[in-house]
Amino acid sequence: MSLGDFRSLQLRLAVRLAILYVAVAAIAVGILVYQAYETAGSLNDRELDLRAEDLAHAMVTDSAGQPRLDLPSKLAAAYAAAPEDDLFAIRDANGRVIAASPAEFGARVGKWPPAKSEPSYFRLSGVGPEEVGENYYGLNVALRTSAGPMWISVARTEGSDSLVKSLLREFVFDTMWVIPLLMLATLGIGVVVIRNGLKPVREISQKAASIGPDATSVRLPQHSLPTEIQPLVVSINRALDRLEKGFAVQREFTANAAHELRTPLAIVTSALETMDGDGELKKLRTDVARMNRLVEQLLGVARLDAMALEFDTVDLNKVASSVVATMAPWAIAQHRTIAFVGSDEPVNVNGNVHALEDALRNLVENAVLHTPYGAEVTVTVDCDGRIEVSDHGSGVPRKDRENIFKRFWRGPGERNEGAGLGLAIVSETMRAHRGGVSIADNPGGGATFTLSFPSLPA
Amino acid sequence: MRLLVVEDEPRISELIKAALERAEFVVDTVRVRADAREALANTPYDAAILDLGLPDGDGLDLLAELRPAGNHIPVLILTARDAVEQRVLGLDAGADDYLVKPFAMSELIARTKALLRRPGAALGTTLKAGNIVFDTIGRDASIAGMPLQLPRREAAILEHLLRRQGRVVPKSVLEEKLYGIDTELESNAVPVHVHHLRRKLQEARASAEIHTVRGIGYLLVETKT
Numbered sequence: 055m056s057l058g059d060f061r062s063l064q065l066r067l068a069v070r071l072a073i074l075y076v077a078v079a080a081i082a083v084g085i086l087v088y089q090a091y092e093t094a095g096s097l098n099d100r101e102l103d104l105r106a107e108d109l110a111h112a113m114v115t116d117s118a119g120q121p122r123l124d125l126p127s128k129l130a131a132a133y134a135a136a137p138e139d140d141l142f143a144i145r146d147a148n149g150r151v152i153a154a155s156p157a158e159f160g161a162r163v164g165k166w167p168p169a170k171s172e173p174s175y176f177r178l179s180g181v182g183p184e185e186v187g188e189n190y191y192g193l194n195v196a197l198r199t200s201a202g203p204m205w206i207s208v209a210r211t212e213g214s215d216s217l218v219k220s221l222l223r224e225f226v227f228d229t230m231w232v233i234p235l236l237m238l239a240t241l242g243i244g245v246v247v248i249r250n251g252l253k254p255v256r257e258i259s260q261k262a263a264s265i266g267p268d269a270t271s272v273r274l275p276q277h278s279l280p281t282e283i284q285p286l287v288v289s290i291n292r293a294l295d296r297l298e299k300g301f302a303v304q305r306e307f308t309a310n311a312a313h314e315l316r317t318p319l320a321i322v323t324s325a326l327e328t329m330d331g332d333g334e335l336k337k338l339r340t341d342v343a344r345m346n347r348l349v350e351q352l353l354g355v356a357r358l359d360a361m362a363l364e365f366d367t368v369d370l371n372k373v374a375s376s377v378v379a380t381m382a383p384w385a386i387a388q389h390r391t392i393a394f395v396g397s398d399e400p401v402n403v404n405g406n407v408h409a410l411e412d413a414l415r416n417l418v419e420n421a422v423l424h425t426p427y428g429a430e431v432t433v434t435v436d437c438d439g440r441i442e443v444s445d446h447g448s449g450v451p452r453k454d455r456e457n458i459f460k461r462f463w464r465g466p467g468e469r470n471e472g473a474g475l476g477l478a479i480v481s482e483t484m485r486a487h488r489g490g491v492s493i494a495d496n497p498g499g500g501a502t503f504t505l506s507f508p509s510l511p512a
Numbered sequence: 513m514r515l516l517v518v519e520d521e522p523r524i525s526e527l528i529k530a531a532l533e534r535a536e537f538v539v540d541t542v543r544v545r546a547d548a549r550e551a552l553a554n555t556p557y558d559a560a561i562l563d564l565g566l567p568d569g570d571g572l573d574l575l576a577e578l579r580p581a582g583n584h585i586p587v588l589i590l591t592a593r594d595a596v597e598q599r600v601l602g603l604d605a606g607a608d609d610y611l612v613k614p615f616a617m618s619e620l621i622a623r624t625k626a627l628l629r630r631p632g633a634a635l636g637t638t639l640k641a642g643n644i645v646f647d648t649i650g651r652d653a654s655i656a657g658m659p660l661q662l663p664r665r666e667a668a669i670l671e672h673l674l675r676r677q678g679r680v681v682p683k684s685v686l687e688e689k690l691y692g693i694d695t696e697l698e699s700n701a702v703p704v705h706v707h708h709l710r711r712k713l714q715e716a717r718a719s720a721e722i723h724t725v726r727g728i729g730y731l732l733v734e735t736k737t
Contacts, residue, residue, distance in 0.1 A: 317521055320614040324527035327617045328534070346614050375728055379680040382725040386733055394727030430726075 068244035113199035121201030642719030
């Protein structure tokens with residue numbers, strides 16, 4: 055299956071599934087990240103609130119009646135530990151700065167407008183030493199304290215929530231990296247799952263590929279198919295039933311027609327034989343002989359079409375010598391000779407002896423008719439499973455070699471002695487034997503037809 | 513010589529009868545198996561020509577009845593080409609020869625004569641091909657009435673070729689025939705004898721000649737005039 059073939063149902067389904075899956079996953083991750091950032095932000099705000107409250111609690115009134123910040127030692131130590139990171143400033147209701155850390159922050163906050171009881175958040179930069187120059191995020195709020203209402207400002211460097219953010223960032227980057235992998239994985243899983251699901255479909259398509267004119271009885275398996283496909287397969291099988299029936303009728307017709315023609319032909323043949331005379335009568339006899347031959351060949355073709363040949367172990371030596379012996383008198387009557395060159399050992403192949411004799415007879419007949427008077431046709435059996443029939447005719451032109459085995463084909467200018475079925479029978483017989491027939495030029499002129507058989511498993 | 517033809521197709525039967533009668537046989541024809549059975553029981557035929565597909569049953573069954581009953585009449589079976597297995601069955605059932613339809617009448621006559629020439633059969637004594645005549649009892653040959661002197665081995669070969677004229681006789685079969693005469697046989701004995709025999713036939717202007725089918729054997733064919 056090529057990836058470029060986008061008409062593949064498997065691939066299309068897999069890709070669509072994968073895209074959908076990844077899109078859903080990306081949306082889910084996005085929402086998660088967004089929520090996490092939100093939570094991180096509100097956590098920050100909440101902490102600033104708490105600090106402001108802590109500072110408010112720490113406000114006391116001293117003996118002079120003045121408000122004063124009395125930080126618990128722990129908090130004081132914490133603020134002293136990072137004066138640049140954590141800022142605060144406390145103003146009274148008149149805007150006077152009561153306490154601040156560091157002092158610069160106090161100076162700055164002193165110029166700010168009054169705080170409100172609703173907390174307001176701010177961003178700030180450039181407080182503290184130049185080299186620090188950090189950005190701050192802070193809160194202004196007006197709170198009641200034991201020393202009266204106070205305006206409290208707290209701020210912390212923006213980077214101080216960096217742990218949360220970096221965790222988030224890392225999570226996002228991790229997710230990003232996983233997405234293509236996820237895509238591939240889903241694609242892979244999709245392909246495997248769909249392939250498995252479509253396996254019966256592949257199996258029936260393989261089965262369907264074996265259907266042909268010589269294998270019309272094949273039917274596609276209907277069980278264990280997806281219900282979506284089953285009706286299609288059932289219809290195809292029904293169509294095949296009808297085709298097979300049609301084929302059978304056709305074959306039967308050919309066979310019956312040929313068979314029925316035989317008796318009247320035999321009568322005409324015999325009647326012509328009993329008549330005395332020359333000229334027209336002689337021609338008529340030739341014509342009838344040709345018709346006899348045609349009917350025989352039609353029957354041969356019908357036989358090949360109609361039934362599965364029964365195979366047995368066959369010795370090519372015996373087949374060839376028997377055909378040569380049977381045909382020799384006819385060849386001699388045609389003023390040609392015929393010779394058999396056997397192999398020393400039996401050459402066994404798996405085959406049907408009658409079909410093979412028929413095929414070889416056709417080949418020999420063809421060779422004899424194409425060889426000049428007085429010349430010899432040689433039938434050679436080769437020990438590696440071949441029969442060669444060589445003649446001394448004019449050979450077979452290269453361009454005709456494809457067509458010569460087709461039914462009813464005749465070469466241009468061919469004399470009218472055959473119907474063009476003989477070589478078709480040869481080729482179809484060889485196909486039924488999983489062998490082949492080939493044509494080559496003879497060194498001394500003429501053609502050599504070779505029947506080759508697959509070697510018999512020992 | 514009297515023959516029985518068992519054939520249900522009237523035109524074919526008629527033509528076979530006519531052809532055999534021209535070859536100077538006396539011919540009776542029947543169309544069904546039952547009639548054939550009766551004819552064979554009542555008349556001493558010299559040979560029978562039996563078509564396998566009969567209206568009231570298979571000709572093979574008739575044959576299967578004859579042989580166990582001790583009737584050894586030579587039988588020539590007529591069979592269709594696509595019933596190839598039947599040929600084998602026919603020979604198993606005791607047929608002496610078969611002929612595949614459609615056949616030439618001349619072939620039918622030749623085969624019938626060959627059947628009658630078999631040892632013990634009606635045409636036991638004289639074999640003919642063209643102007644060659646061979647007496648199987650006296651074992652002497654003549655061409656156009658002129659006696660032809662042949663050594664025993666050449667005569668044996670000629671006899672065998674005549675018995676199966678028009679058909680190829682495998683070299684191995686001729687070797688076996690010679691083996692009966694000579695226990696020591698050289699590997700090229702048959703070709704040598706055939707060569708001599710052929711030359712003698714030519715010199716005597718015989719109207720039949722011996723053809724070699726290289727790799728298989730020899731056959732004797734009447735020369736066409």
